[in-house]
Amino acid sequence: MRQIDTDICIIGAGSGGLSVAAGAVQMGARVVLIEGGEMGGDCLNAGCIPSKALIAAAKAAQAMRDGARYGITPVEPEVDFGAVKDHVAQVIQTIAPIDSQERFEGLGVQVIRAWARFTGPDSVEAGETRIKARRFVIATGSRPLVPPIPGAESVPYLTNETIFDLRERPAHLMIIGGGPIGMEMAQAHRRLGCQVTVIEGSRALGRDDPELAAVVLHRLRAEGVDILEDAEVTALAGAAGDITVTLKDGRTVQGSHLLIAVGRKVHLESLNLEAAGVQHDRKGVTVGADLRSSNRRVYAVGDAAGGLQFTHVAGYHAGIVIRQIVLGLPAKARTRHIPWVTYTDPELAQVGLTEAEARKEHGAGVTVLCQEFHHNDRAQAEGKTTGLLKVMVVKGRPVGVSIVGPQAGELIGLWAFAIASRAKISAIAGMVAPYPTLGEISKRAAGAYFSPKLFDNPMLKRFVRLVQRVLP
Structure with missing residues (x-):
């Protein structure tokens, strides 16, 4: 050796x-x-990269169905599931040389x-x-974590490590787990023509702000994804192409394929x-x-x-x-400035404290700023007005931001920077955002922090009237 x-x-x-x-x-x-x-590990080969490539293909398919509001005749896309997987493989192959x-x-x-x-x-x-x-x-x-469900040892199931190898479109994909992976795969496969049922033992997207998570769940249900919450799985049975999931309340769900996405x-x-x-x-x-x-x-x-x-x-x-x-310098990791994103449509993003966490930690000292996407001109032009941004502010600094809406994963970056650098909310309010962009929603939210001080202040109004009288 x-x-x-x-x-x-x-x-x-x-x-x-x-x-x-x-x-x-x-x-x-x-x-x-x-x-x-x-x-390259899981991210390149069975995680972030293939899932986002699959989501991109699903988004292209959905765009063909959603043309009516833009004056374009909607059509039902013809999905070549094998070709979609070729696209996924090509994306992996293109990035692989870097790793x-x-x-x-x-x-x-x-x-x-x-x-x-x-x-x-x-x-x-x-x-x-x-x-x-x-x-x-x-x-x-x-x-992937596979829980000890009776029957799991004999029933064929998929995980994120194997689902991207499928070349034939599942007729009915059942997903155990309503977290980010489960919901991303649910919407993508539904848009690619599969019947999809999500089975979650507690609350779907339970880690995120429930008000914002509800927006995502409403969209998925509207697109035809069946989401069962508070549905504990007690047994699995069947064979390839015909699998039965039994729930604690006695209900059963039958499908052709089973994806287990309950954690890592x-x-x-x-x-x-x-x-x-x-x-x-x-x-x-x-x-x-x-x-x-x-x-x-x-x-x-x-x-x-x-x-x-x-x-x-x-x-x-x-x-x-x-x-x-390498350098012999002290360094410590923190977590409050770490963002995360669920890449559904609309996207769901978070950095720092949620509203509930901020109120629990800071009580009456927290101010919650909200901006809805339908007030944003770019969102109106794009026809993507469903969404909400929440900023939790304590002593003039953002301590948490939650976003649901188009490109939430891109928009959260500014707030991740603000929290990491301990910037004041005034820095975001003073930013000049190009018009028309979705990014203006962050500036408007930050500006709302100062609105009561500027527009609902009697003393300021008296001062302004005085200034107007003395100005030449």
Whole structure:
């Protein structure tokens, strides 16, 4: 068995691992990157990229149905489901070289394609190679969680890792799980011609502001998605093409395909973390704000760190770790400025505190600003007026923003920046937004914070009358 001595050993070539590897090696560190699966991880191969490519195809199909309001005769699209999957595969193939083994080896990273396991506090084995490193970064990501539902062991089901391989359109897709993945896949498949039923044990999109989530759920139901809430699944039965889901109240749902989308499980089992003295639980590696584990040589990023499970969080964590293990500078991760988006139509985006969270934390000290999309001229021109923006303000600074509406995922970026930089609401109000854009809705919301002070202030009105009398 050969041995490599290096500065940094990274386990996992997903978003977080690749970001650490690229940054560290280009700054001069010796880097070994270990990956037993596909380069690019879940995001490229079975998550963000294929799902958004599928959503784009579904959006194109829906546009053909929605032409009447623009004076265009609506038609029912002819969907070639196999060709849609070719589009998804092509998008992955186009992006893949950025995450490829060849690119990273070209940067100077030693890439080992094997599964890794710790053999001690400062050593890892992968295939026929033993790696000793000054620092390790666990970036193994997560995989779909399959709950222990009776019958799951014998019934064929899909997860996000397998659904994009389907070439034949499902006649009736049943989805267990009403979170972001479940709702995105529900709308996309409905728009591509499938009958779709979503089964959620509690409240669909339960993590988001219920007022805004209701807008998304109303749209999906209007498009023909059947959404069952407070519907606990107790059993699965059947075979390929004919599957039955039994609910706790005795109801049954029958369909041709079943997608399980109830959450993610961190991938740590094969790492032998006990040998390295790394504490962990079912949520992930136990880390502090500096992302360092109980073994001072070992850090964790992204899903493996046990927090928010988003690709952009893994990239953010990579920067925190690089500052420490490459530059020797202190750094700590925060979460209040991390945005997330559900890419339904309309989109649903959040950063910081929701209204309920802000009121619980700040009580009467929170001001909630609201702006509806139907007041935005660009939204009117586009015929996309359904939506709402909420800004939660405390002591003149935004502490949370919720948006449902067209391009909410793009609009949330400004507010993520504002919260990250602790900007005052006056900075957004003073911004000049181009006209007509959806972005004006953020400026109008911020301006509304000052409206009572300007327009409902008797003292100010008396002062203005005085000024008008003395002005030459």
